[in-house]
Structure formats: structure tokens, C-alpha cells
Amino acid sequence: MSGPPDIDDQLLRGLLDTLVMDLLREGPNYGFGILEALGERLGEDAGIVKESTLYPLLHRLADRGYLASHQEPGDRGRPRRYYRLTDEGQEFLGTRLAEWRRVAGLLDRTLLRSPGLPTSTS
Amino acid sequence: MSGPPDIDDQLLRGLLDTLVMDLLREGPNYGFGILEALGERLGEDAGIVKESTLYPLLHRLADRGYLASHQEPGDRGRPRRYYRLTDEGQEFLGTRLAEWRRVAGLLDRTLLRSPGLPTSTS
DNA sequence: TCGGTTTACTTTACGCTACAAGGTAAGTGG
DNA sequence: CCACTTACCTTGTAGCGTAAAGTAAACCGA
Numbered sequence: 025m026s027g028p029p030d031i032d033d034q035l036l037r038g039l040l041d042t043l044v045m046d047l048l049r050e051g052p053n054y055g056f057g058i059l060e061a062l063g064e065r066l067g068e069d070a071g072i073v074k075e076s077t078l079y080p081l082l083h084r085l086a087d088r089g090y091l092a093s094h095q096e097p098g099d100r101g102r103p104r105r106y107y108r109l110t111d112e113g114q115e116f117l118g119t120r121l122a123e124w125r126r127v128a129g130l131l132d133r134t135l136l137r138s139p140g141l142p143t144s145t146s
Numbered sequence: 147m148s149g150p151p152d153i154d155d156q157l158l159r160g161l162l163d164t165l166v167m168d169l170l171r172e173g174p175n176y177g178f179g180i181l182e183a184l185g186e187r188l189g190e191d192a193g194i195v196k197e198s199t200l201y202p203l204l205h206r207l208a209d210r211g212y213l214a215s216h217q218e219p220g221d222r223g224r225p226r227r228y229y230r231l232t233d234e235g236q237e238f239l240g241t242r243l244a245e246w247r248r249v250a251g252l253l254d255r256t257l258l259r260s261p262g263l264p265t266s267t268s
Numbered sequence: 269t270c271g272g273t274t275t276a277c278t279t280t281a282c283g284c285t286a287c288a289a290g291g292t293a294a295g296t297g298g
Numbered sequence: 299c300c301a302c303t304t305a306c307c308t309t310g311t312a313g314c315g316t317a318a319a320g321t322a323a324a325c326c327g328a
Contacts, residue, residue, distance in 0.1 A: 177276065205278095227276085
């Protein structure tokens, strides 16, 4: 039960923002809640997004106008900052999803056509 | 007919090495040849890999032992440096392809489950 | 010998983002 | 005031893709 190996950072670049924004379509959420929700969505790959990645990411997206935020008290401890998708954010998300589809399609056609090509060294 | 918009850099990270190594399964190739071959493979997305991206990439992979190279004269001009996959490289490529499949699968399940979801609130 | 041409490879500086590690902040209850 | 809980923030580092410009090695004709 060692779990799956960690995914290479580089492979996640430019994907995490899409992942987070997509999650926010379900409704506003805050830092810890987002991490938790991603853990549920991704199952075995929980922890794919790190805390020190998420917060700067949220700030970037907010700076660009894709997210808006407000504070709200929690049950205990420091109040939470909830983020929600803006209209601009939804539009941006749409283009990111389309881009993902294009790239994924491209690579499926090129990379995955011969899953275990044996080496053809002859 | 402006062609497809450029793909975000970030989305390509950690993918280009896989793309190049996969191409080299077809046989040894050199810088310009690789660029050309990728252009053919990717069709409309020709130029997805830039010259100033490819050469450092080849050097990295060679430093790590995944590629080996030798020089050979071309028809005209400077001689070419051909790269080929080493055994280590083939193994590495296998893990990268598996990783790609895992990530692509994850995102297909989470991101793409509602292709054009208009906001689905309610 | 010397440019000029073709082909191919190299280098520099920069920007973005993921991360680890550690810190800070704002509540509650003793 | 202090400890505890929950949540957020910051600093520094590293990797990789890119534009722009430069270098290198072959051949050619005058």
C-alpha cells in the first residue's frame, strides 16, 4: 500500500489552476476546504496540490480577476477566506478546458498509439 | 483560418521530453529533423516545440543517460548530431507514459465530465 | 584565399509556477 | 496571559519553456 508515486511537478503546471477553478464551479470554498475537496475528487492522488502551491495560486487568480473572495467565520479558529469564480473566471476556465482537451487529444493520438512498443531493435 | 491559438507554455512542461523520446522510438534523429517530425505528428500544432526549447532538452536527457548521440554529415552544411534512445531512456519513457496516462485519466474524470457545463447552478 | 550561403547547433537572460519549510494571524477556553 | 486550534502567508529554491542573438562547420564560386 505504498500508494502511487508522486506525480512530477512539471506535469502539473498550468493544470492546477484549471483544477481549482473547476472545483469552484461547485460553489465558493476556502483554502483548506479546497485541498480537502481535491483530495476527494482525486482519490488516491490526494495531496496532489500542496498548501504552499494553493495559496499563491489563489492570489494569482484573484489578482487577475478570475476569483473574488470574502471572509467568513468558521466553527473554531481563524476565519476563512472563501473564493468564488467571477464571470471572467468562468470564461477563462472555459478556454483552459478547451486547451486541455486539445492537448490531451493531440497526445493521445501521438503518444499512446502503441502502448508497449517492444523496442524494434532487431 | 487563423489557426489554433498557441498552447500555454505551462501546459507543455514535463510533456515535451516525453514527446521527443517517444518520437525517437522510430529511430535516431537530429535537432532539425526532430522539429520537423514533431510538426508532422502534431499537424496543425506544428511549431509546438521551439528550437531554443529542444536543444537544451536534448542535452538534459543526454546528461541523464536517456539519450546517446553521435555526429554524421548531412548533404550540405554543418554535420548533424543524431540522438537515439538508450535502454535507460526506454525505461524512463515507459514510466513517463504511465504517468501521463494517470494524470490524463484523473483529469478526464474530474475536469471533463461536463464538457460544456454552462454553470449548472441549481 | 575569401566571402557568401546553407544548415545546424549554442548561449544568455528572463518569466512563470510548484514546492519545502517555517512563520504569522485570529479565534476559543483555561 | 498562555496554550490550542484552525487557517493563511512568505521566503527562497529549482526546473523548464522561450525569445533573441550568436556561433560553428561544411560547401561553393570568383
